[in-house]
Amino acid sequence: MAKDFNASWLHLTSDEEILWKGHQSVYRVLPLVTVGILFVLLGTGLAGSNFFPLSNWLGVILALSGLIIAMPPLLQWRTEWYVLTTEEIYHKKGVLSTNTIQIRLDRIQNTTYSQSLVERIFGYGDVTVYTAGSGTMDLVISNVSNPQLVNGTLTEQLDRVSRK
Structure with a gap:
């Protein structure tokens, strides 16, 4: 899926690993x-x-x-990336100028995923991330393939982080 992925923009710690990376579904x-x-x-x-x-x-x-x-x-499809690591979620987008959002996993309060009927047929949807101290959504991993897998991987990491 990610032969064209270049991780040089990520600021990973020595023990941080990439668990999932992806971008919007091509169907979108x-x-x-x-x-x-x-x-x-x-x-x-x-x-x-x-x-x-x-x-x-x-x-x-x-x-x-x-x-x-x-x-x-x-x-947009080629230059927008979502990355889930053992410590953070990253969202990078932009062609001429770039914008990167980092959210530490220990700040995340809740996640949800949603799919419309068309999105279910084609296997993509949205994963929404809510952080501490905010009543609004802070990041939407939009139109990503297999949102159940992404949300499940994220939930497993949130459980791991909360046990620390």
Whole structure:
């Protein structure tokens, strides 16, 4: 799953281990990427033909529109990461500038996971993390594959941390 994962942005202690890493399910970005690819294919086919006087320009516009539709969700999917270690949860996102959130496991009060019907069919959902001293959710691990596994792994670590 994570051949493209680069852990250099993590600040792991000597005894801290990565237990799980992932990003949004590909099913979440697939519709827009598919539409974008179709626009690019249609545009390149139209640009190379002479169906009507402006077909070349219309083809270029369609191809560029396809890139504009497909690239943002694809870049977000490739650059947003969630990491669960034995000590913390990390969330990193951003293309040109990055934003990283770290939450120590000993600060977490509660977790939940949820899936809509469509999310259950495609095997993804959200895991919500609530921290101490906050009545609101502090981190949503959104649209992640197999949220039950992620929530279960997190719960096991929370139990381990609370016994210390």
